[in-house]
Amino acid sequence: MPRIPHTPQSVLSPGANLPWHVHVHAYATLVLEGGYEEAGECGRWHVQAGDVLFHAPFSTHANQTAARGARLLNLTIPDSVRQSTCGKVDDMDLLVRLAERDPLEATAALMLNWQPARSKLLDAPDLLAQALSDPDAMGVQAWSRQQGVSRETAFRWFQSAYGVAPTRYRIEARARRTWRMIVEGTDDLADIAAWAGYADQAHMTRDIKAFTGRAPGAWRKRRPATFVQDLGRE
Numbered sequence: 001m002p003r004i005p006h007t008p009q010s011v012l013s014p015g016a017n018l019p020w021h022v023h024v025h026a027y028a029t030l031v032l033e034g035g036y037e038e039a040g041e042c043g044r045w046h047v048q049a050g051d052v053l054f055h056a057p058f059s060t061h062a063n064q065t066a067a068r069g070a071r072l073l074n075l076t077i078p079d080s081v082r083q084s085t086c087g088k089v090d091d092m093d094l095l096v097r098l099a100e101r102d103p104l105e106a107t108a109a110l111m112l113n114w115q116p117a118r119s120k121l122l123d124a125p126d127l128l129a130q131a132l133s134d135p136d137a138m139g140v141q142a143w144s145r146q147q148g149v150s151r152e153t154a155f156r157w158f159q160s161a162y163g164v165a166p167t168r169y170r171i172e173a174r175a176r177r178t179w180r181m182i183v184e185g186t187d188d189l190a191d192i193a194a195w196a197g198y199a200d201q202a203h204m205t206r207d208i209k210a211f212t213g214r215a216p217g218a219w220r221k222r223r224p225a226t227f228v229q230d231l232g233r234e
Helices: 092-101 103-113 124-133 140-147 151-162 166-184 189-196 201-212 216-222
Strands: 009-012 017-023 027-040 043-048 051-055 059-076 085-088
Touching: 009 027, 027 092, 027 103, 043 051, 043 124, 059 092, 059 103, 092 103, 124 140, 124 151, 124 166, 140 151, 140 166, 151 166, 166 189, 166 201, 166 216, 189 201, 189 216, 201 216
Parallel strands: none
Antiparallel strands: 009 059, 017 059, 027 043, 027 051, 027 059, 051 085
16 A cells, blocks of 8 residues: 655645545644545544544545645644544634744644534445444444445445545555554453454454554564554544
8 A cells, every 4th residue: 555755835736636545644734725525534524724634543444535626734633633533724824824934823723723624525425434443343334234235335335425435444454453553552462452353462463464564563562662542532
């Protein structure tokens, strides 16, 4: 999976699409002009000027840009942020000025002053995304049967909206959730694997390494001293 770094300011060209990708570190994207749709591990949002998208570590998402394109300001935020979400800010110009002078000051101002924004989309693909993200996630077949549609239809809906297959989305959701247990907790890795629903610890190790680039044991050795904060606005 491509790992795309973020730069302080960026432009999404009109009609451009960014395929499903991952960002290792947490960051926030403030929409300065235009708008686009982001489909990620916590759902889909249509965002426009004044909206800000917060991305937790190992956020995965795809972007579809509207015909007018978008101009963005990207800011690094603490890796202790636990969940991706969407908010809004009232003074974009202040954050742009602060970012030009001191990005850390701009981040501090953003984290203090953002407010919850628009609700995420809740179409059929988004309801499937929620189901796939649940710790006791059902398979696509079971979800499709509940909704009265075929498995093929559900796959087509999801792939079109999110740019990734629902099976991969489910695997990544479990890997991300398990990774947090590894870096935040002290439970034995074998116990974590069992709790997370893996067949065994080796299965967990393969998924975690494929998703994050490091095995669970390596994460235990380098985990931050504190990894427990969140945005506090949900």
